[in-house]
Amino acid sequence: MSGGHDTHSHGLNLTLHVWRQKNAQDTGHFETYSLHGISEHCSFLEMLDQLNEQLLKEGREPVAFDHDCREGICGSCSLVINGRAHGPDRETATCQLHMRRFHDGETIYIEPFRAKAFPVQRDLVCDRSAFDRIIAAGGFVSASTGSPQDANALPVPKEAADLAMDAAQCIGCGACVAACPNAAAMLFVGAKVSHLALLPQGQPERKKRVLAMVEQMDKEGFGNCGNIYECEAACPKGISVENIARMNREYLGASLTARPQGEAKAGF
Amino acid sequence: MSTTPTAPKLDSKCPTGPVSERWDKHRFELKLVNPANKRKFHVLVVGTGLAGASAAASLAELGYKVSVLCIHDSPRRAHSIAAQGGINAAKNYPNDGDSVRRLFYDTVKGGDYRARESNVYRLAQVSNSIIDQCVAQGVPFAREYGGLLDNRSFGGAQVSRTFYARGQTGQQLLLGAYQALMRQVGLGKVALYPRREMLDVVTVDGIARGVIARELVTGAVERFAADAVLLCTGGYGNVFFLSTNAKFSNATAIWRAHKRGALFGNPCFTQIHPTCIPVSGSYQSKLTLMSESLRNDGRVWVPKAKGDHRSPDQIPDAERDYYLERIYPSFGNLVPRDIASRRAKEMADAGRGVGDNGMAVYLDFRDAIGRDGAPRIAEKYGNLFQMYERITADDPYKVPMRIYPAVHYTMGGLWVDYNLESTIPGLFVLGEANFSDHGANRLGASALMQGLADGYYVIPATIGSHFAGRKLGAVTTDHEAFKTTEAAVRARLDQLLSIDGKRSSDDFHRELGLVMWNHCGMARSEKGLKTALTKIRALRDEFWHDLRVLGTGEELNRELEKAGRVADFMELAELMVLDAEQRRESCGGHFREESQTEEGEALRDDANYCYVGAWQHTGEGANLSWTMHKEALTFEEVKLTQRSYK
Ligand SMILES: Cc1cc2nc3c(=O)[nH]c(=O)nc-3n(C[C@H](O)[C@H](O)[C@H](O)COP(=O)(O)OP(=O)(O)OC[C@H]3O[C@@H](n4cnc5c(N)ncnc54)[C@H](O)[C@@H]3O)c2cc1C
Numbered sequence: 001m002s003g004g005h006d007t008h009s010h011g012l013n014l015t016l017h018v019w020r021q022k023n024a025q026d027t028g029h030f031e032t033y034s035l036h037g038i039s040e041h042c043s044f045l046e047m048l049d050q051l052n053e054q055l056l057k058e059g060r061e062p063v064a065f066d067h068d069c070r071e072g073i074c075g076s077c078s079l080v081i082n083g084r085a086h087g088p089d090r091e092t093a094t095c096q097l098h099m100r101r102f103h104d105g106e107t108i109y110i111e112p113f114r115a116k117a118f119p120v121q122r123d124l125v126c127d128r129s130a131f132d133r134i135i136a137a138g139g140f141v142s143a144s145t146g147s148p149q150d151a152n153a154l155p156v157p158k159e160a161a162d163l164a165m166d167a168a169q170c171i172g173c174g175a176c177v178a179a180c181p182n183a184a185a186m187l188f189v190g191a192k193v194s195h196l197a198l199l200p201q202g203q204p205e206r207k208k209r210v211l212a213m214v215e216q217m218d219k220e221g222f223g224n225c226g227n228i229y230e231c232e233a234a235c236p237k238g239i240s241v242e243n244i245a246r247m248n249r250e251y252l253g254a255s256l257t258a259r260p261q262g263e264a265k266a267g268f
Numbered sequence: 269m270s271t272t273p274t275a276p277k278l279d280s281k282c283p284t285g286p287v288s289e290r291w292d293k294h295r296f297e298l299k300l301v302n303p304a305n306k307r308k309f310h311v312l313v314v315g316t317g318l319a320g321a322s323a324a325a326s327l328a329e330l331g332y333k334v335s336v337l338c339i340h341d342s343p344r345r346a347h348s349i350a351a352q353g354g355i356n357a358a359k360n361y362p363n364d365g366d367s368v369r370r371l372f373y374d375t376v377k378g379g380d381y382r383a384r385e386s387n388v389y390r391l392a393q394v395s396n397s398i399i400d401q402c403v404a405q406g407v408p409f410a411r412e413y414g415g416l417l418d419n420r421s422f423g424g425a426q427v428s429r430t431f432y433a434r435g436q437t438g439q440q441l442l443l444g445a446y447q448a449l450m451r452q453v454g455l456g457k458v459a460l461y462p463r464r465e466m467l468d469v470v471t472v473d474g475i476a477r478g479v480i481a482r483e484l485v486t487g488a489v490e491r492f493a494a495d496a497v498l499l500c501t502g503g504y505g506n507v508f509f510l511s512t513n514a515k516f517s518n519a520t521a522i523w524r525a526h527k528r529g530a531l532f533g534n535p536c537f538t539q540i541h542p543t544c545i546p547v548s549g550s551y552q553s554k555l556t557l558m559s560e561s562l563r564n565d566g567r568v569w570v571p572k573a574k575g576d577h578r579s580p581d582q583i584p585d586a587e588r589d590y591y592l593e594r595i596y597p598s599f600g601n602l603v604p605r606d607i608a609s610r611r612a613k614e615m616a617d618a619g620r621g622v623g624d625n626g627m628a629v630y631l632d633f634r635d636a637i638g639r640d641g642a643p644r645i646a647e648k649y650g651n652l653f654q655m656y657e658r659i660t661a662d663d664p665y666k667v668p669m670r671i672y673p674a675v676h677y678t679m680g681g682l683w684v685d686y687n688l689e690s691t692i693p694g695l696f697v698l699g700e701a702n703f704s705d706h707g708a709n710r711l712g713a714s715a716l717m718q719g720l721a722d723g724y725y726v727i728p729a730t731i732g733s734h735f736a737g738r739k740l741g742a743v744t745t746d747h748e749a750f751k752t753t754e755a756a757v758r759a760r761l762d763q764l765l766s767i768d769g770k771r772s773s774d775d776f777h778r779e780l781g782l783v784m785w786n787h788c789g790m791a792r793s794e795k796g797l798k799t800a801l802t803k804i805r806a807l808r809d810e811f812w813h814d815l816r817v818l819g820t821g822e823e824l825n826r827e828l829e830k831a832g833r834v835a836d837f838m839e840l841a842e843l844m845v846l847d848a849e850q851r852r853e854s855c856g857g858h859f860r861e862e863s864q865t866e867e868g869e870a871l872r873d874d875a876n877y878c879y880v881g882a883w884q885h886t887g888e889g890a891n892l893s894w895t896m897h898k899e900a901l902t903f904e905e906v907k908l909t910q911r912s913y914k
């Protein structure tokens with residue numbers, strides 16, 4: 001392709017089956033819409049903007065969906081497109097998906113992320129605050145604002161820092177949960193556990209953290225990992241399932257050495 | 269002007285004495301709140317970007333009772349998450365001559381001498397603690413093989429003072445602050461209210477005592493009472509519709525506060541970033557920034573001839589104009605943001621732009637690839653090239669990138685004193701939402717620094733003066749002021765719902781954005797600004813007669829949300845134009861065509877415009893009007909000079 005865009009194409013004609021649900025109590029259903037002349041250069045969400053503009057003109061209520069940054073970093077967008085969380089492209093959030101990925105005459109199914117722990121609030125919008133509660137349970141380093149030691153006082157091997165950064169890139173979108181047949185949150189939790197366990201700053205609370213986060217994860221109603229790895233395939237940031245393995249090791253290690261209150265007093 | 273307002277007291281409360289001792293001295297003189305008393309004071313924080321999350325966490329750690337309103341389902345999604353490049357600090361780790369004084373000096377000069385020296389010095393002073401604090405939280409900054417932190421030079425700075433975490437510095441800093449915030453939520457010290465949009469400020473006896481917000485899922489209009497309110501709601505670049513800001517970023521919080529008495533500082537100061545992916549069609553919903561670092565190796569050019577539609581590889585070097593290298597032989601492609609932006613516009617205006625609509629210039633890596641090889645270039649910019657290709661379907665290894673300037677940041681914002689307090693007592697404004705530290709132009713990697721400085725270090729020290737220094741009676745949400753403010757909010761929502769016109773709020777917003785971009789964007793003139801005023805007023809009138817919002821207020825209603833924001837942008841746009849009109853000088857990002865040198869460079873007028881324009885809202889509706897007050901700026905440490913990059 002050369003510098004300019006193809007100005008001759010007349011755009012894509014699409015049939016959309018979109019999940020409509022008035023509120024959390026409503027059971028919801030698919031509605032079908034036709035869209036014409038969609039430029040292949042626009043993004044998937046811009047295609048939905050155009051659908052909404054059309055619905056509004058026709059006096060029908062627009063489709064609600066979550067979005068904000070539209071560049072794959074805030075983790076707001078959350079659609080299941082033709083059965084796949086964040087659509088067909090690898091390591092691509094819904095908002096980064098472009099219509100050139102689709103062909104003229106195509107039928108597209110658009111649904112919200114579905115999981116017991118992510119209740120739908122309206123149409124394609126769901127509530128992912130369960131993730132926040134998992135972080136609140138232990139996904140942090142307890143370092144209150146103050147005058148900590150100089151940032152370079154504690155060198156961190158570059159390899160550890162890079163691995164920690166790989167895990168820290170998680171955008172908290174929840175696609176891993178939506179893609180998992182068991183609606184497990186292991187990739188999300190594993191990524192945060194790994195990020196902090198790999199750094200010296202995370203050591204003091206290392207065991208407490210993983211136990212608390214896993215406990216909260218179970219409380220929120222996420223499922224168990226069945227080693228199917230759909231999560232990694234759907235993840236827009238390419239978070240590796242190695243993080244799940246690391247979390248399991250961390251958890252096992254922490255469980256073995258943790259002292260349940262009031263017990264394990266007698267020494268060996 | 270319909271009413272004669274009483275002039276508010278514009279006391280900056282800046283300490284005096286040697287600039288390096290002012291913050292210390294000020295902190296010493298501030299009244300302290302007894303530790304046992306802190307839990308009696310309730311702070312309401314609106315917005316969870318770097319400024320809001322860091323402030324909320326730090327104040328809760330100190331023992332204050334904190335509530336947080338967050339527009340998203342999670343505080344981690346705030347707009348700060350999108351910052352890419354990095355954060356500045358005066359650590360001088362690379363031993364290249366940096367210091368607090370140099371960062372201070374660069375920031376004052378970079379802001380084209382339109383910021384307060386006291387504020388900027390404090391910012392440079394606390395910059396080092398920010399890095400220490402973030403590292404302590406586990407923020408995975410880039411490191412060298414020896415395990416120490418890596419630094420890079422950013423935005424043409426002469427020293428390497430920028431800390432970064434790959435291309436996701438904002439994300440990692442925000443996650444650090446978010447995790448600190450969630451820790452306090454888990455401990456029960458912070459009450460978090462997600463999916464809340466603040467729609468008005470409630471004042472009692474002239475003091476901010478709470479807000480009215482809408483719960484976005486059920487539409488419930490709610491009252492929140494507090495002893496202090498912190499607006500950390502970000503910038504207003506989205507007044508232009510197309511910008512690099514996230515879609516939810518908006519001005520409503522600061523605009524509503526402005527209309528309740530908070531003065532607005534330098535509304536016209538807008539930063540336009542030179543390297544963004546150009547607009548590709550009328551469906552465009554936002555613009556994507558391409559990191560400034562690309563200008564280290566890419567060469568900017570346009571065809572010499574007007575309307576040359578050949579593909580770039582068919583245009584020989586002799587017929588290309590590498591205009592930045594030509595005009596600025598010493599800085600070349602690395603001239604500051606405002607200059608690079610304006611020159612690109614000049615090329616497009618002269619009919620020499622490229623791409624379908626001629627609204628782009630080339631950023632070409634051919635020579636860099638020839639010199640260093642594709643693998644080396646991929647190492648430096650691989651992820652950026654990939655991002656570009658994903659959006660445009662062009663491969664920058666083969667075809668030059670097309671770039672164009674886009675609105676990126678707003679230096680203007682609510683006027684605050686040295687304590688970050690607005691002209692409404694008890695209402696504090698942090699981060700991009702205030703006007704304070706960047707003058708007429710912000711340096712790259714300095715917004716993250718300011719947001720965290722405000723939240724981690726400034727407000728925890730200064731908020732005590734409000735609690736310890738004023739008598740705050742008990743106020744609950746049953747107070748009459750909450751009733752009347754809530755009624756006003758409801759009336760407004762009803763009004764938006766009942767117009768029953770034909771055009772969507774997006775449609776209006778797009779048109780408003782275009783007016784602003786054409787007349788109050790990269791170059792501003794008396795004539796253009798007059799035109800803009802007429803157009804904005806007509807459009808605002810049409811908005812209130814022809815807006816279409818479907819559904820009700822008692823449900824999740826995105827069209828209603830957007831309509832409220834656009835309504836406020838329609839008024840803010842007018843104020844921006846008025847401010848641009850009164851400032852008949854060029855400075856930083858504000859370029860008045862009437863005020864330029866013979867070579868077309870910005871010409872400041874220190875004799876007449878060395879002040880902050882602080883606007884007071886004085887009339888409503890058909891009598892919408894303002895009065896401007898001046899806060900004079902004095903420079904004791906830095907000598908005012910004209911910038912030169914030739
Ligand atoms: C693409 C991009 C890249 C950038 N890169 C850099 C960089 O490399 N270095 C740098 O220093 N700076 C950078 N900046 C600038 C910097 O990111 C911002 O200035 C900074 O993050 C602002 O932080 P904040 O906390 O003040 O506000 P924000 O992060 O904008 O947070 C405010 C939040 O409040 C919400 N809000 C608004 N109104 C309301 C309301 N009424 N009720 C409730 N919530 C509301 C907003 O939606 C937003 O999420 C970049 C900016 C952009 C757009």
Ligand code: SF4
Binds near residue numbers: 236
């Ligand atoms: S692990 Fe991946 S898919 Fe899961 S929340 Fe994080 S970024 Fe999203």
Ligand code: FES
Binds near residue numbers: 066073
């Ligand atoms: S909208 Fe932010 S990640 Fe998609």
